[in-house]
């Protein structure tokens with residue numbers, strides 16, 4: 001019998017946590033690519049991620065382990081492990097076993113920027129071969145931008161199916177009751193992909209915008225909507241020319257492949273202060289709710305490797321060609 005989603009987990013940088021949800025000294029177990037990963041923040045503020053089972057006798061470091069200085073201390077016999085997977089203390093022994101003085105605990109490469117902690121995954125264990133950009137709107141305070149709004153979605157499908165939604169222009173009228181999203185040709189450069197679309201928006205008549213945010217701007221308007229992706233783990237979305245006077249919207253989407261059939265999306269959105277109390281919240285609310293229209297489709301559909309497409313469908317095959325590079 002065919003699996004509903006016959007896709008492996010792609011390689012790339014993926015989100016394990018919001019930065020603000022991992023405080024100094026905190027330990028968390030997260031599911032990543034089908035495995036438990038123990039994430040902790042050292043006392044000096046560095047995020048670290050290690051495999052769960054202590055090399056000594058196999059205790060799970062995420063169940064009772066605690067942070068001491070720059071290491072995680074196992075709850076079973078107190079061995080301390082650095083974020084590099086090396087034993088740095090055995091509290092009851094005169095010396096650390098020679099073997100444990102080298103890396104014996106698997107670790108994950110992390111980068112922390114844009115308010116998120118991203119981990120590298122490669123099915124064959126290859127080293128990271130691209131970097132994620134720092135987005136100044138999410139790293140520095142500025143008078144231009146209003147406050148951040150955070151959203152998180154647990155979704156029963158894989159990242160490729162979620163990402164394909166962007167180029168599937170024929171679903172916008174049916175699923176989102178919105179004007180079709182005109183897809184300009186995607187610009188592709190290796191792992192990077194960018195689309196720019198002049199997009200018609202109508203928050204006043206959108207079912208996704210809650211009543212409390214309606215009424216701020218009653219006309220339809222066109223905005224330039226840019227989406228930039230670095231693999232399947234991070235997407236940056238921007239809108240400019242927002243009414244009445246050229247307001248802006250920015251969003252980072254950070255994704256996690258929990259396993260082959262489950263994903264977490266984390267979204268941080270902001271609008272420029274000039275529209276924060278007017279149209280801005282209608283846009284944020286509309287986007288945050290809009291995904292709830294897609295989720296039941298994604299969670300029940302099957303992935304067709306050779307779909308039956310027609311001329312009005314978006315550039316789905318082009319997207320799939322690009323995404324193919326993230327699999328072995």
Ligand code: FES
Pocket residue numbers: 054055056057058059074075076077078079
């Ligand atoms: S199992 Fe971790 S210290 Fe013994």
Ligand SMILES: [Fe+2]
Pocket residue numbers: 165171175176294
């Ligand atoms: Fe959608």
